[in-house]
Amino acid sequence: MSVTAAQGFSAAGIAAGIKESGNPDLALVVNHGPCRAAAGVFTSNRVKAAPVLWSEQVLKGGEVTAVVLNSGGANACTGPKGFQDTHATAEKAAEVLTGHNAGEIAVASTGLIGTLLPMDKLLPGIERAAAALSEHGGEKAAIAIKTTDTVHKTAVAGGDGWTVGGMAKGAGMLAPGLATMLVVLTTDADVDAAGLDSALRAATRTTFDRIDSDGCMSTNDTVLLLASGASGTTPEQAEFAEAVRTVCADLARQLIGDAEGASKDIRIEVINAATEDDAVEVGRSIARNNLLKCAIHGEDPNWGRVLSAIGTTRAAFEPDQLNVAINDVWVCKNGGVGEDRDLVDMRYREVRITADLAAGTESAVIWANDLTADYVHENSAYSS
Amino acid sequence: MSVTAAQGFSAAGIAAGIKESGNPDLALVVNHGPCRAAAGVFTSNRVKAAPVLWSEQVLKGGEVTAVVLNSGGANACTGPKGFQDTHATAEKAAEVLTGHNAGEIAVASTGLIGTLLPMDKLLPGIERAAAALSEHGGEKAAIAIKTTDTVHKTAVAGGDGWTVGGMAKGAGMLAPGLATMLVVLTTDADVDAAGLDSALRAATRTTFDRIDSDGCMSTNDTVLLLASGASGTTPEQAEFAEAVRTVCADLARQLIGDAEGASKDIRIEVINAATEDDAVEVGRSIARNNLLKCAIHGEDPNWGRVLSAIGTTRAAFEPDQLNVAINDVWVCKNGGVGEDRDLVDMRYREVRITADLAAGTESAVIWANDLTADYVHENSAYSS
Incomplete structure (x- = not known):
C-alpha cells in the first residue's frame, strides 16, 4: 500500500518535533530508480506557499529523486526566509541521500499559514528520516503527513507487473483547484515525464478537483507522481492513466470521508x-x-x-x-x-x-x- | 419611522394565519399619493419566486399603489399555481383598496421555498390588513415581515420638508445580488420613477449588494422605493439619492447585525x-x-x-x-x-x-x- 507499494521506492515517517504534540510530522519518499521521471499538479491559489513555489520549479526539470513532506506548518506567507527554509530542506535531503542535488528534491508542507518552520528540528529530522527509510515505510509516511485528518489515506491500483500507489492528507480547506491536500503517488511503471503529466492532469481534473469540503482553497496543495521504472514494464498509456485515476479517485473519496466535522x-x-x-x-x-x-x-x-x-x-x-x-x-x-x-x-x-x-x-x-x-x-x- | 415616516403612506401588519406559530405574517403598505412613482430592484438569482416575477412586471409601469408582503412562505419554485396565487393576491388588494387595478400592486414573499401559500388565509388577511391601515402602521408592518429575524428593522432620513423611511427583513441567505431580504422604502418627496430608479440602484449597489451573511443568494429579494409626493417638495437629485443611500446603509447594517446565529x-x-x-x-x-x-x-x-x-x-x-x-x-x-x-x-x-x-x-x-x-x-x- 501507500507510496511503497510500487517497486523502487522507500519511505519513512518520523516525529521530528515540528508539532508540539510530538506526533509524527516528517515524511520522506525516495525514488531509487532506475528512472526518476515525475509530474506534479499544484494549487491554483495565487498565494502559494514556499514549498509550492520551490516544487513547481523542481518539476519543470521532469525528474524527482525524493520528496520531503512536513505537517505542523504550511510555510506559506513566510516571505524570503520561508523560501530559504524550503531551499535548505531540499539541500539537506540532497546531502543526506548523497549523489543528488537539491534541484531533484520536491518539498511539501501543511499546517498553519504564516509561521516559520522550526528548522532546528526539521533539518536533523531529515537525517533521522533518511536513516529510517524502508521499502515498507509507506504507511508511516502517510501517518506523518496528517494534520486534522483522523485517519491516514492510502490507495493502490495497477496492471500486469506494475503498480501505482499513493498517500494523501487533507481534511479542511478542501475546494477545487485543488484542495488542501498533499498527495504523493508512485509507480514502478516505466513512463516518461510527459506520460506521467498527461495521466496525472487527466486524473486530478475529475477527482481531486471535484471535491469540495468547505469551499476554501489552500495555499499548499501538491499532488506528485513519481515513476521508478523498476518493474521494467511500460503499460499502455490509457491503461496507466486509468490506474492513476483509480488511485486518485480512491484517495479523493477518502479525503471527503474524513473532512473536518462532517457527518455526511x-x-x-x-x-x-x-x-x-x-x-x-x-x-x-x-x-x-x-x-x-x-x-x-x-x-x-x-x-x-x-x-x-x-x-x-x-x-x-x-x-x-x-x-x-x-x-x-x-x-x-x-x-x-x-x-x-x-x-x-x-x-x-x-x-x-x-x-x-x-x-x-x-x-x-x-x-x-x-x-x-x-x-x-x-x-x-x-x-x- | 418605517414606511409611514413619510407623508402619504399608511401601513398595517397582522397575523393572517400563514405562519403556524400565529405570529404576524402579512403586511400592507399603501401609497395615498398624490404621486404613485416607484422603482424596484430584485434578486439576480435566475430561479426567481413568483412574487418577484410579478413585481418586476408591475415596476415596469413605474407606478405602485400598494405592496402586499407576506412572511411564512416564499412562494418560490411553486410553478404556475404559485404565480396564479401572486396574481390573486394583487387582485384582492386592488379590489379591497378600490379604484385601482392589480397591475399597480407589488407583491413580496419570504419563507420556505417550494410550498404553496395558504390562500384561504392570505386573501381574507388582505381584507383585515386593509381595515387596519394606519398612518402609524409602519412599525407593525415591519414586524409582520420578520422570519428568523430577532428584531424588526426600520430607518429614516430626509431633508428640508421631505422624508425617506423604510423597513427591511432578512437574517439568512444574505449574499450579494441581493440578500434574502424584503425592503420597502417610502418617501413623500416628489420624485419621478426615473429619479427613484437612479437613486435606488446607486444606493443598493454599495449597501445591500455589499453585505454577505452566508454566501447564499435568495430567490425572493425585493427592494422597493415608493414616492407619494405628499410633501410637495422635489429635492435635488443628489441630496435625495444620499438620503436613500443613508436609509439603505442603515437597514443593511441592521440586517448584518441580526444575521442567523452570528456572534460577530x-x-x-x-x-x-x-x-x-x-x-x-x-x-x-x-x-x-x-x-x-x-x-x-x-x-x-x-x-x-x-x-x-x-x-x-x-x-x-x-x-x-x-x-x-x-x-x-x-x-x-x-x-x-x-x-x-x-x-x-x-x-x-x-x-x-x-x-x-x-x-x-x-x-x-x-x-x-x-x-x-x-x-x-x-x-x-x-x-x-
Missing part, C-alpha cells in the same frame, strides 16, 4: 447539462451552499436550497425545467414540487443529490460534505 | 485596489471564506485565511505586497508576518479586516458575519 458525504451529480463546464459549475455551486450543507446535516431534503444554488450560476437551463432528486426521490420536478419529500431517507452518511438541468447530455460528479457545529468548533477553537 | 459583524475594507470591481471581488471572497468566518468566531486573528481567500481572486495584486490588518493591527505585511497577532483585541462584536492590495487607489467595504454552531443549528434543525 454528499455526492452531487449534475446531469443533462449543455456542457461539462456547466455541470461542474452547477455542482460546485450546490457543493458550496452553506444553507444546503446545514440542511443535509439536519437530514432535511430541502430542495429549495438546491434550486437557489443552481440559480446563481451561468449554466444553460430554464428554471421551470429543473428536476432534483435527493437519494433518488425526485422531490423537485419542472422547477416545482415533485415527489413527497417524506419519502427521502437520509439516515446514512452518504447522501446523493441529482440535479437534472434538462439542457443537454453532459454530466459531472462533485463530492462535498455537510456543514456541522463540529466543523465550526474545529476551526474556531484553535489556529490551524 | 465583520467589516471588510479592501483598499488600494486597481479597480472598485477588484476591491469588491476580494472583499466578497474574504466574506465567504468559511474557515476565516470560523476563526473570527473563535476570536483568532488568523490572517493566513485572509490571504488564502485573496489568492483565489482575479484581482490585481502581488502576493508579496499584500498587507492585512485585523482591528487596526497590521498582522500581515508584504505577504508575510507583520505585527504581533497577540496585539489584536477581538472581544467586541464588530471586527474590522483591512486588506491592502497595494495595486491602486480604489476601495470597497463588504459586511459579513462569522460562522457559528448556532447558524448550523438554526439551518439544520428545521426547514426554512
Whole structure:
C-alpha cells in the first residue's frame, strides 16, 4: 500500500518535533530508480506557499529523486526566509541521500499559514528520516503527513507487473483547484515525464478537483507522481492513466470521508447539462451552499436550497425545467414540487443529490460534505 | 419611522394565519399619493419566486399603489399555481383598496421555498390588513415581515420638508445580488420613477449588494422605493439619492447585525485596489471564506485565511505586497508576518479586516458575519 507499494521506492515517517504534540510530522519518499521521471499538479491559489513555489520549479526539470513532506506548518506567507527554509530542506535531503542535488528534491508542507518552520528540528529530522527509510515505510509516511485528518489515506491500483500507489492528507480547506491536500503517488511503471503529466492532469481534473469540503482553497496543495521504472514494464498509456485515476479517485473519496466535522458525504451529480463546464459549475455551486450543507446535516431534503444554488450560476437551463432528486426521490420536478419529500431517507452518511438541468447530455460528479457545529468548533477553537 | 415616516403612506401588519406559530405574517403598505412613482430592484438569482416575477412586471409601469408582503412562505419554485396565487393576491388588494387595478400592486414573499401559500388565509388577511391601515402602521408592518429575524428593522432620513423611511427583513441567505431580504422604502418627496430608479440602484449597489451573511443568494429579494409626493417638495437629485443611500446603509447594517446565529459583524475594507470591481471581488471572497468566518468566531486573528481567500481572486495584486490588518493591527505585511497577532483585541462584536492590495487607489467595504454552531443549528434543525 501507500507510496511503497510500487517497486523502487522507500519511505519513512518520523516525529521530528515540528508539532508540539510530538506526533509524527516528517515524511520522506525516495525514488531509487532506475528512472526518476515525475509530474506534479499544484494549487491554483495565487498565494502559494514556499514549498509550492520551490516544487513547481523542481518539476519543470521532469525528474524527482525524493520528496520531503512536513505537517505542523504550511510555510506559506513566510516571505524570503520561508523560501530559504524550503531551499535548505531540499539541500539537506540532497546531502543526506548523497549523489543528488537539491534541484531533484520536491518539498511539501501543511499546517498553519504564516509561521516559520522550526528548522532546528526539521533539518536533523531529515537525517533521522533518511536513516529510517524502508521499502515498507509507506504507511508511516502517510501517518506523518496528517494534520486534522483522523485517519491516514492510502490507495493502490495497477496492471500486469506494475503498480501505482499513493498517500494523501487533507481534511479542511478542501475546494477545487485543488484542495488542501498533499498527495504523493508512485509507480514502478516505466513512463516518461510527459506520460506521467498527461495521466496525472487527466486524473486530478475529475477527482481531486471535484471535491469540495468547505469551499476554501489552500495555499499548499501538491499532488506528485513519481515513476521508478523498476518493474521494467511500460503499460499502455490509457491503461496507466486509468490506474492513476483509480488511485486518485480512491484517495479523493477518502479525503471527503474524513473532512473536518462532517457527518455526511454528499455526492452531487449534475446531469443533462449543455456542457461539462456547466455541470461542474452547477455542482460546485450546490457543493458550496452553506444553507444546503446545514440542511443535509439536519437530514432535511430541502430542495429549495438546491434550486437557489443552481440559480446563481451561468449554466444553460430554464428554471421551470429543473428536476432534483435527493437519494433518488425526485422531490423537485419542472422547477416545482415533485415527489413527497417524506419519502427521502437520509439516515446514512452518504447522501446523493441529482440535479437534472434538462439542457443537454453532459454530466459531472462533485463530492462535498455537510456543514456541522463540529466543523465550526474545529476551526474556531484553535489556529490551524 | 418605517414606511409611514413619510407623508402619504399608511401601513398595517397582522397575523393572517400563514405562519403556524400565529405570529404576524402579512403586511400592507399603501401609497395615498398624490404621486404613485416607484422603482424596484430584485434578486439576480435566475430561479426567481413568483412574487418577484410579478413585481418586476408591475415596476415596469413605474407606478405602485400598494405592496402586499407576506412572511411564512416564499412562494418560490411553486410553478404556475404559485404565480396564479401572486396574481390573486394583487387582485384582492386592488379590489379591497378600490379604484385601482392589480397591475399597480407589488407583491413580496419570504419563507420556505417550494410550498404553496395558504390562500384561504392570505386573501381574507388582505381584507383585515386593509381595515387596519394606519398612518402609524409602519412599525407593525415591519414586524409582520420578520422570519428568523430577532428584531424588526426600520430607518429614516430626509431633508428640508421631505422624508425617506423604510423597513427591511432578512437574517439568512444574505449574499450579494441581493440578500434574502424584503425592503420597502417610502418617501413623500416628489420624485419621478426615473429619479427613484437612479437613486435606488446607486444606493443598493454599495449597501445591500455589499453585505454577505452566508454566501447564499435568495430567490425572493425585493427592494422597493415608493414616492407619494405628499410633501410637495422635489429635492435635488443628489441630496435625495444620499438620503436613500443613508436609509439603505442603515437597514443593511441592521440586517448584518441580526444575521442567523452570528456572534460577530465583520467589516471588510479592501483598499488600494486597481479597480472598485477588484476591491469588491476580494472583499466578497474574504466574506465567504468559511474557515476565516470560523476563526473570527473563535476570536483568532488568523490572517493566513485572509490571504488564502485573496489568492483565489482575479484581482490585481502581488502576493508579496499584500498587507492585512485585523482591528487596526497590521498582522500581515508584504505577504508575510507583520505585527504581533497577540496585539489584536477581538472581544467586541464588530471586527474590522483591512486588506491592502497595494495595486491602486480604489476601495470597497463588504459586511459579513462569522460562522457559528448556532447558524448550523438554526439551518439544520428545521426547514426554512
